[in-house]
């Protein structure tokens with residue numbers, strides 16, 4: 001069963017009263033039931049976009065937001081059937097856990113016994129039933145965030161909006177809760193929009209990721225798209241380490257100082273060539289390359305540095321023009337600085353810029 005709403009954002013920009021332009025007018029389609037992550041550096045407009053979808057903020061004139069086709073632009077948050085979770089929890093500190101979770105149901109006029117039963121069910125689902133009668137100020141950060149999530153889900157929203165919900169927690173707990181949230185959102189098949197500046201969180205949780213920059217959308221894609229086929233340098237650098245080789249595209253091959261790379265058809269066609277032509281750059285991630293013996297390779301590099309990490313090793317390589325790249329390889333082969341190595345690139349994980 002899919003109980004999530006499809007969301008359409010059309011021409012929604014936001015300029016605040018003081019003249020700050022937080023969002024340029026943008027379009028975005030969120031599929032019913034998906035988890036969409038808004039990823040980007042501080043100040044890029046993620047929270048503003050989330051607040052427009054929530055109904056906590058109105059878009060500039062001309063913007064429109066629809067849930068399952070129905071225009072909700074003029075509706076306040078309480079009429080949109082959305083649940084929200086914030087980094088700061090925003091719980092009532094001196095109320096019990098179960099009263100916090102039942103709060104939204106009380107506001108909707110549900111009778112006491114019924115709302116407590118429904119809240120207790122959600123607490124069980126989140127595996128914090130034992131905390132029902134505790135006060136919020138007696139809970140750990142991770143427990144508070146579970147309560148905040150339970151409260152958002154208790155009203156059975158069709159959309160859940162999460163703004164950096166794990167940022168206040170320590171690394172181990174963050175990763176653990178991330179897994180729980182992921183499983184929960186998939187099980188409920190609710191539409192979720194999740195704001196974060198943490199790329200690992202975005203890659204792990206998102207069905208799709210919207211990478212934002214300066215109030216605009218830089219790229220929308222699956223985690224694999226965004227990671228392996230970043231739309232531009234900004235996306236490539238924001239979402240991990242990227243190698244860049246300078247060269248030219250000729251006859252379906254990328255030619256560079258270290259040799260050549262055969263291009264897959266979608267990159268070799270003239271239509272795929274970056275604007276301007278002439279010199280282009282080939283982009284790939286450290287793990288998209290495999291080391292092989294030089295005679296078998298189109299690309300040959302010199303080993304500069306090897307960092308042994310147990311199962312894997314990080315190898316810094318230099319091409320004849322002096323450009324450096326970083327490759328991650330299994331640690332089974334011993335590499336000596338100064339040696340020549342061949343490189344083969346996974347055609348599905350390279351891009352041109």
Ligand SMILES: Nc1ncnc2c1ncn2[C@@H]1O[C@H](COP(=O)(O)OP(=O)(O)OP(=O)(O)O)[C@@H](O)[C@H]1O
Nearest residue numbers: 016018020022041042043044045046047048049197
């Ligand atoms: N109420 C407001 N009045 C004026 N400017 C605002 C207001 N709210 C946000 N801004 C500005 O709009 C821009 C986008 O802010 P927003 O909070 O959406 O960014 P963000 O990507 O969520 O950043 P962060 O991760 O730091 O929360 C910023 O320059 C911010 O200072």
